[in-house]
Amino acid sequence: MIPTDRALQQVLEWGRSLTGFADEHGVEAVRGGQYILQRIHPSLRDTSARTGRDPLDETLIVAFYRELALLFWLDDCNDLDLIAPEQLAAVEQALGQGVPCVLPGFEGCAVLRTSLAALAYDPRDYAQLLYHTRCYCAALRAGHAQVARAERWSYAEYLQNGVDSIAYTNVFCCLSLLWGLDMATLRAHPAFRRVLRLISAIGRLQNDLHGREKDESAGEGANAAILLLQRYPAMPVVEFLKDELAGHTRMLHRVMAQEPFPPPWGPLIEAMAAIRAQYYQTSTSRYRSDAAGGGQRAPA
Amino acid sequence: MIPTDRALQQVLEWGRSLTGFADEHGVEAVRGGQYILQRIHPSLRDTSARTGRDPLDETLIVAFYRELALLFWLDDCNDLDLIAPEQLAAVEQALGQGVPCVLPGFEGCAVLRTSLAALAYDPRDYAQLLYHTRCYCAALRAGHAQVARAERWSYAEYLQNGVDSIAYTNVFCCLSLLWGLDMATLRAHPAFRRVLRLISAIGRLQNDLHGREKDESAGEGANAAILLLQRYPAMPVVEFLKDELAGHTRMLHRVMAQEPFPPPWGPLIEAMAAIRAQYYQTSTSRYRSDAAGGGQRAPA
Numbered sequence: 001m002i003p004t005d006r007a008l009q010q011v012l013e014w015g016r017s018l019t020g021f022a023d024e025h026g027v028e029a030v031r032g033g034q035y036i037l038q039r040i041h042p043s044l045r046d047t048s049a050r051t052g053r054d055p056l057d058e059t060l061i062v063a064f065y066r067e068l069a070l071l072f073w074l075d076d077c078n079d080l081d082l083i084a085p086e087q088l089a090a091v092e093q094a095l096g097q098g099v100p101c102v103l104p105g106f107e108g109c110a111v112l113r114t115s116l117a118a119l120a121y122d123p124r125d126y127a128q129l130l131y132h133t134r135c136y137c138a139a140l141r142a143g144h145a146q147v148a149r150a151e152r153w154s155y156a157e158y159l160q161n162g163v164d165s166i167a168y169t170n171v172f173c174c175l176s177l178l179w180g181l182d183m184a185t186l187r188a189h190p191a192f193r194r195v196l197r198l199i200s201a202i203g204r205l206q207n208d209l210h211g212r213e214k215d216e217s218a219g220e221g222a223n224a225a226i227l228l229l230q231r232y233p234a235m236p237v238v239e240f241l242k243d244e245l246a247g248h249t250r251m252l253h254r255v256m257a258q259e260p261f262p263p264p265w266g267p268l269i270e271a272m273a274a275i276r277a278q279y280y281q282t283s284t285s286r287y288r289s290d291a292a293g294g295g296q297r298a299p300a
Numbered sequence: 301m302i303p304t305d306r307a308l309q310q311v312l313e314w315g316r317s318l319t320g321f322a323d324e325h326g327v328e329a330v331r332g333g334q335y336i337l338q339r340i341h342p343s344l345r346d347t348s349a350r351t352g353r354d355p356l357d358e359t360l361i362v363a364f365y366r367e368l369a370l371l372f373w374l375d376d377c378n379d380l381d382l383i384a385p386e387q388l389a390a391v392e393q394a395l396g397q398g399v400p401c402v403l404p405g406f407e408g409c410a411v412l413r414t415s416l417a418a419l420a421y422d423p424r425d426y427a428q429l430l431y432h433t434r435c436y437c438a439a440l441r442a443g444h445a446q447v448a449r450a451e452r453w454s455y456a457e458y459l460q461n462g463v464d465s466i467a468y469t470n471v472f473c474c475l476s477l478l479w480g481l482d483m484a485t486l487r488a489h490p491a492f493r494r495v496l497r498l499i500s501a502i503g504r505l506q507n508d509l510h511g512r513e514k515d516e517s518a519g520e521g522a523n524a525a526i527l528l529l530q531r532y533p534a535m536p537v538v539e540f541l542k543d544e545l546a547g548h549t550r551m552l553h554r555v556m557a558q559e560p561f562p563p564p565w566g567p568l569i570e571a572m573a574a575i576r577a578q579y580y581q582t583s584t585s586r587y588r589s590d591a592a593g594g595g596q597r598a599p600a
Contacts, residue, residue, distance in 0.1 A: 154544050154546060155540070155544060156548050157547040201456075232540060234534045234535065234536060239532065240535070243454045243531065244455060244456050247453065247456040248456055250457065251457060
């Protein structure tokens with residue numbers, strides 16, 4: 001695989017064309033992206049016979065890392081007010097529609113979208129990537145707005161929004177676009193759609209459980225544990241959420257046992273389900289509960 | 301509409317060919333079916349110009365009531381052991397595959413399946429009806445088995461199973477089959493599938509909240525409130541479930557406001573969402589919390 005330093009360099013270089021982009025966004029993107037690509041590497045090598053897409057192709061890998069970095073940056077644009085509201089609105093519009101941003105300072109958006117459109121193995125994946133970008137931005141916005149409102153979400157509404165804001169489907173869609181994983185066809189299967197929902201909910205629950213203490217001390221309300229505790233002070237929320245996580249994981253494994261998907265989907269879903277142990281725990285900043293500043297935020 | 305007595309007569313006559321079938325199954329089916337058909341009548345009249353299917357057609361109406369009665373009977377076969385386990389297995393096999401039952405005493409299964417196959421406006425609806433019958437039977441079976449197990453379900457698993465065991469999708473599919481509501485085409489839309497999931501979860505939560513006391517006194521464990529209270533004794537479960545119901549209802553209305561569906565789907569979904577106030581409350585047996593015997597069980 002492309003050396004980490006060279007990949008990171010290319011992500012940071014691109015990130016300089018995005019106002020508010022920080023090295024951390026690039027570092028976490030490369031770290032998370034490497035974790036995923038390493039886990040699915042053998043399986044991706046097998047599919048390359050069909051697709052002709054090399055798992056070690058530097059252009060594809062860097063495009064993947066950049067998309068992940070974009071998701072981290074968008075998250076912080078919402079949570080940390082890295083850019084002005086009118087800038088964020090223009091960025092969301094540009095990224096969700098695949099058009100250049102009308103405001104200066106965000107040239108990286110169009111660069112990445114143009115490159116992904118050109119690299120798409122299946123053009124349907126690019127259309128879906130734009131769609132999931134719109135969902136992700138809407139979920140980040142809704143999550144942010146909701147914390148300030150008097151009328152809090154129910155658990156169901158929070159989790160539904162959290163399924164979009166964790167951005168796992170964005171990650172899958174980008175991988176499919178770059179390495180021809182045929183996600184557009186698989187979406188026609190109810191079991192595949194169920195797997196997407198389940199793994200996203202699992203990601204959200206893992207993220208919130210892992211980040212609870214950090215979010216609490218940061219006064220961050222967009223966390224299932226904090227939301228439930230505010231609504232129901234007597235509820236054993238951590239126990240409840242751990243049981244929910246275990247339940248979602250059992251459901252995921254049941255669906256996947258019944259209907260196996262073509263490679264590399266099995267290892268990919270497993271890699272995402274294992275992300276808590278394999279990735280969060282080794283984070284040096286974003287996901288460390290004793291790290292200074294920032295919450296445990298989606299994506300990946 | 302066909303007089304209630306005459307409709308009920310035809311349902312009970314058919315029901316005599318099902319071992320364990322009780323008058324109550326027919327009575328509740330006609331009552332619930334009438335409620336739904338009355339609520340969507342104006343809308344169904346409008347679609348009849350396209351489909352040529354009269355909302356007042358006696359054959360269609362009786363077939364609908366019979367399918368509802370079948371769902372009630374199946375529910376009690378599981379919960380009240382109306383028939384022997386090997387009989388139930390044979391019935392499930394027959395109904396889910398659309399073949400005659402290999403055991404005697406269940407001729408009504410093949411009669412109804414043959415009639416629905418012949419009446420289907422769109423044959424895809426018949427195939428889906430069989431599929432949803434399999435899901436419903438599997439969910440009843442799983443719900444029943446799970447109460448006896450030491451390892452209880454998480455809330456997520458319970459609700460997922462409850463979405464199938466409430467059988468709302470079966471009801472919609474049967475209506476679509478009989479009156480040409482184009483459900484097979486609508487299923488291609490993510491928003492429609494979301495509406496199906498949401499209204500089914502709403503039905504499950506309404507059912508369990510309404511039947512909590514009755515289920516408690518009947519020692520019935522297949523109820524979200526009872527399950528949660530057993531797992532988390534300190535949790536304000538009724539408040540939590542009421543909030544969940546309100547949350548699901550808000551999500552339902554948001555989706556439906558964004559993407560209106562062709563008639564009669566709007567009034568139909570609204571009718572199902574209002575079923576608690578309009579139907580449960582007026583039940584003389586099955587859904588009255590002071591009624592003797594039986595729990596608040598799905599469907600409709």
